[in-house]
Each structure stands twice: as structure tokens, then as C-alpha cells.
Amino acid sequence: xxxxxxxxxxxxxxxxxxxxxxxxxxxxxxxxxxxxxxxxxxxxxxxxxxxxxxxxxxxxxxxxxxxxxxxxxxxxxxxxxxxxxxxxxxxxxxxxxxxxxxxxxxxxxxxxxx
Amino acid sequence: xxxxxxxxxxxxxxxxxxxxxxxxxxxxxxxxxxxxxxxxxxxxxxxxxxxxxxxxxxxxxxxxxxxxxxxxxxxxxxxxxxxxxxxxxxxxxxxxxxxxxxxxxxxxxxxxxxxxxxxxxxxxxxxxxxxxxxxxxxxxx
Numbered sequence: 001x002x003x004x005x006x007x008x009x010x011x012x013x014x015x016x017x018x019x020x021x022x023x024x025x026x027x028x029x030x031x032x033x034x035x036x037x038x039x040x041x042x043x044x045x046x047x048x049x050x051x052x053x054x055x056x057x058x059x060x061x062x063x064x065x066x067x068x069x070x071x072x073x074x075x076x077x078x079x080x081x082x083x084x085x086x087x088x089x090x091x092x093x094x095x096x097x098x099x100x101x102x103x104x105x106x107x108x109x110x111x112x113x114x
Numbered sequence: 115x116x117x118x119x120x121x122x123x124x125x126x127x128x129x130x131x132x133x134x135x136x137x138x139x140x141x142x143x144x145x146x147x148x149x150x151x152x153x154x155x156x157x158x159x160x161x162x163x164x165x166x167x168x169x170x171x172x173x174x175x176x177x178x179x180x181x182x183x184x185x186x187x188x189x190x191x192x193x194x195x196x197x198x199x200x201x202x203x204x205x206x207x208x209x210x211x212x213x214x215x216x217x218x219x220x221x222x223x224x225x226x227x228x229x230x231x232x233x234x235x236x237x238x239x240x241x242x243x244x245x246x247x248x249x250x251x252x253x254x255x
Binding site: 022024025026055057058060061062079086090093094 | 132133135136154157160161164165166168172221222223225226229230
């Protein structure tokens with residue numbers, strides 16, 4: 001398995017999902033399941049940290065888009081932390097920077113969801 | 115796309131299963147890294163080939179046994195042509211737009227492929243029913 005998923009809850013109702021490794025057609029179902037589980041537990045403000053993501057494909061993007069949609073349906077939100085130029089470029093060329101709030105650090109993302 | 119003889123050909127055959135797409139990406143990383151591509155260009159090619167394989171898996175979903183995905187890298191001094199071939203039937207839907215046959219099937223993955231590579235084409239082989247995607251990347255002069 002080339003992906004690690006670690007979740008912390010630093011604030012009430014807020015979950016930070018840190019991904020490390022490759023998010024692709026093989027591993028993205030784990031990310032989807034984690035997001036669905038968090039929403040089902042009432043954690044509707046989700047921050048996905050992609051700082052340590054080395055590879056992200058369209059299935060990973062699809063999972064994040066789906067997560068954002070589900071979170072908003074529950075009056076929540078899904079934000080991203082991304083400071084890897086390579087990963088950021090994928091969001092830019094697909095136009096997804098217009099859909100996601102993307103932060104450069106966890107502190108900045110947590111401040112935004114307060 | 116140009117048809118001159120390549121300097122070298124690298125072929126890879128992977129099972130049409132999600133856990134093997136990473137193997138194709140590793141192989142293409144090795145091939146592209148040997149050429150005069152920049153780091154970003156190598157990453158673009160890796161992502162495009164991964165997306166082409168993933169689109170095959172989307173069609174293979176729910177099918178019990180499928181033929182493998184065949185990836186063929188035709189290495190030229192000034193360009194890399196990657197062919198991704200499979201025999202999984204295309205979904206029944208409205209005919210694709212003229213000029214880019216079959217590319218609509220890729221959706222977001224297809225958008226990425228078209229942005230990341232210099233030339234992309236897709237065709238279905240009538241005799242075999244195989245589906246072939248060709249992706250070309252030129253080495254910057």
C-alpha cells in the first residue's frame with residue numbers, strides 16, 4: 001500500500017486528514033471511506049492535508065470533489081492544505097482551484113474554519 | 115502523428131487491476147527519465163499514462179476476467195509516443211465528437227491527458243475490437 005491516511009481532530013467538529021504517498025485508482029477508495037466515516041460521525045468540517053502526497057490522479061480528485069459535495073450537503077466544508085507545486089498544478093490545470101479553498105499550512109486552514 | 119521508426123521500443127503488459135497501474139507509472143517514469151525531458155515533463159507523462167490506464171479500469175469494472183492492458187513506448191530522439199491498448203468494450207453511448215474519437219470517455223482523466231501531452235488520439239480497431247490511445251510528448255528543443 002502506497003498511501004497512509006492519518007486523521008486528527010484538533011478542534012470540535014473539525015478533522016484534519018493527512019495523506020502521505022500516492023492517491024490513485026488503487027488507494028483513493030481509502031480516502032473516500034475516511035471522509036464518509038468522518039461525515040457520518042458528525043465531523044463535517046474536514047481539512048485534507050496533501051503536503052506529503054507524491055502523486056494525485058483524477059480518481060483522487062474525484063474523491064475530494066465528492067467529499068466537498070457531501071460535506072456541503074451537511075452544512076460543512078472540505079478544505080485542502082497544499083504547498084507542493086506539482087500537486088497544486090494538478091488543481092490549477094483542472095480548474096479545481098476555483099472550487100476548493102486551498103491553504104498553505106495547517107495553521108492557516110484551521111484559522112479559516114474557526 | 116509521425117510514423118518514422120523509433121530508436122527503441124519498450125513494452126509492458128499489466129493486468130487490468132488497480133494495484134498494477136502503479137507498475138505502469140514506474141515503468142514510464144524509467145523510460146521518460148532516460149530521455150531529455152525536464153522533471154516536470156516526466157511527471158506529466160507519468161500522470162497521463164496513469165490516467166490512460168485508469169480509464170481502462172473504469173470500463174473493466176464489473177467484468178469478471180479481462181485481457182491485460184498493453185503499454186508500448188516508442189522512443190525517438192525528439193519525442194516519446196506511448197500507446198495504451200486494451201480489449202475492453204467501450205460503453206454504449208452517443209457517438210463521440212468529430213476529431214477526437216472516444217476522448218469524451220475519459221472525463222477528468224481525459225482532460226488531464228490532453229493538457230499534459232502534446233498530441234492525443236484514440237481509436238477502436240475494427241477487426242479486434244481493441245481500444246487504443248496514443249499520447250505523444252515532444253522533447254523541448
